[in-house]
């Protein structure tokens with residue numbers, strides 16, 4: 001559609017063109033000045049028009065609309081250093097300009113199997129891209145009362161690699177196998193960990209990957225629940241159910257593994273399904289960030305007195321449903 005203003009500008013340009021042709025054909029002397037004077041007059045008239053037009057275009061741009069809804073925050077996390085985090089997930093996240101955390105471990109045959117697992121060079125690139133690199137222990141060690149004495153070494157293993165590759169020291173942690181024990185808290189704190197993410201358990205059973213959103217000030221920053229833990233058979237509805245919990249100051253933390261996960265099929269996400277999840281987040285204007293950026297919404301140093309009180313409360317509520 002051509003606006004009235006654009007028509008005026010076109011008209012003036014045409015008149016200017018005609019005058020210039022006239023000027024050329026009559027070989028009018030510049031000394032006589034009349035055609036030159038007319039051209040200058042037209043230019044003077046034209047400039048404010050062009051200026052207004054540029055301003056008008058700016059006003060109509062959708063950029064002035066809010067790009068994201070600041071009240072609907074989703075945190076994307078990816079566990080176990082799957083090769084697809086670099087080949088599939090990274091380009092998609094860059095396309096949508098979404099933040100995310102990648103929880104790195106050298107567990108399984110990470111060091112020798114580069115078909116299924118990331119290289120440290122790729123991890124460094126993702127750190128430089130602005131994604132967060134989090135600590136998931138060197139050997140993917142489940143943390144229990146029996147193993148907690150080895151946690152320090154497990155954290156150091158990943159920290160040293162980060163230092164070696166010039167990657168920022170991790171401030172986020174994911175409990176391997178979603179096993180949790182509060183006796184690990186002082187060790188995590190010593191290592192400068194601000195946030196630690198668990199699964200949807202113990203409130204929900206592991207089976208369907210369901211969970212509660214993170215309630216700042218209520219959930220302990222070292223026991224942040226996954227609002228959803230993506231599974232191979234998840235449909236878009238399962239994803240929507242998880243992210244739609246991100247209201248009233250709650251943050252929906254999503255747990256993914258590989259897309260696809262070529263080494264751990266039971267937690268793999270199909271690529272087309274994953275793309276549909278990201279499209280949904282973009283369409284609904286969710287704010288999508290890394291876990292470390294939760295510090296914009298919550299003070300990570302403020303710990304609730306009883307870290308398990310909210311978990312017990314939710315379990316009771318679910319039992320009464």
Ligand SMILES: [Zn+2]
Pocket residue numbers: 079080136140175176177
């Ligand atoms: Zn893991």
